[in-house]
Amino acid sequence: MKKSLADKIEQYLKVLIERSENNEIEIQRAELAETFACVPSQITYVIGTRFNETVGYYTESRRGGKGFVRITRIDDAQVRAGISRKDFFDFIDQLLERQLVTENESRLLKYLAVNGFREIPSELQNQLFSKLKCCLEDFVQLP
Amino acid sequence: MKKSLADKIEQYLKVLIERSENNEIEIQRAELAETFACVPSQITYVIGTRFNETVGYYTESRRGGKGFVRITRIDDAQVRAGISRKDFFDFIDQLLERQLVTENESRLLKYLAVNGFREIPSELQNQLFSKLKCCLEDFVQLP
DNA sequence: AAACAAAAGGTCAAAGAAGGTCAAGGAGTG
DNA sequence: CACTCCTTGACCTTCTTTGACCTTTTGTTT
Incomplete structure (x- = not known):
């Protein structure tokens, strides 16, 4: 070849x-x-x-x-550690595109993600993002 | 870079x-x-x-x-003490009453607060609530 | 006090400097 | 031959840099 x-x-x-x-x-x-x-x-x-x-x-x-x-x-360690803020933001953008959240909701979520989680160890931060992502996934599909 | x-x-x-x-x-x-x-x-x-x-x-x-x-x-040093989930919920209710967040936004926030922060040590949880409260305060007053 | 001058910082749009997209055509491979 | 993968180029979007012009505040002169 x-x-x-x-x-x-x-x-x-x-x-x-x-x-x-x-x-x-x-x-x-x-x-x-x-x-x-x-x-x-x-x-x-x-x-x-x-x-x-x-x-x-x-x-x-x-x-x-x-x-x-x-x-x-x-590497696997990082995978287990959750997702980055960027991933989280990308995810929110997707929700916005699919009109599952409003413009304002997306801004609110990002604002909180940036400012609310400051000074938290970054692995924990990533775990949080990861969980929030899951929760959001659930939430937007609620009746 | x-x-x-x-x-x-x-x-x-x-x-x-x-x-x-x-x-x-x-x-x-x-x-x-x-x-x-x-x-x-x-x-x-x-x-x-x-x-x-x-x-x-x-x-x-x-x-x-x-x-x-x-x-x-x-700065979020003052925030370390933290507030309880109940306080946080009360705060959200206030925002809702004052029409600074929508019905859906308040449900979203509560949903995330309950489900997103599972398995996190409770002092840390309270710190998070407190920070989120501050952020929300700022956010709802943004232009 | 009014009028002007000087000393900041703000705005905005244009030009420049990357990287991204996408579709059409080419090269290999079974 | 057909199919998939690769290569190319025209065009697009985003981020940075620059400069001309504007607004606000303070200082000076009459």
């Missing part, structure tokens, strides 16, 4: 993650594309297919000046 | 706040802009995006001679 460009990029990133402390790397999409002499969206493709949640990674990114893509490999 | 100018200014301000007693700093916008060799509105931008209420800060300022920008990190 011949290695595709996507395969090479995948391997390259995995090596970087392997070498990293903390299972996490940050790249510039455009820069990496330059390295492999391909279009930037190729990088997006690799990340989307080889580093998504169902394969045990999760990614964040920021656009604009000095943007980045962060890839984190999640 | 390659830090953007906004990131650097953010970090700088956070260090200042960290070092301050009382979680509060006062800066001169123009002076800080000079320090970072940027336009003053850049400072406004950083403050608006990184130190707003939804992230747990609030700011005041004054124009004209002897002007300033004051950034305060919302």
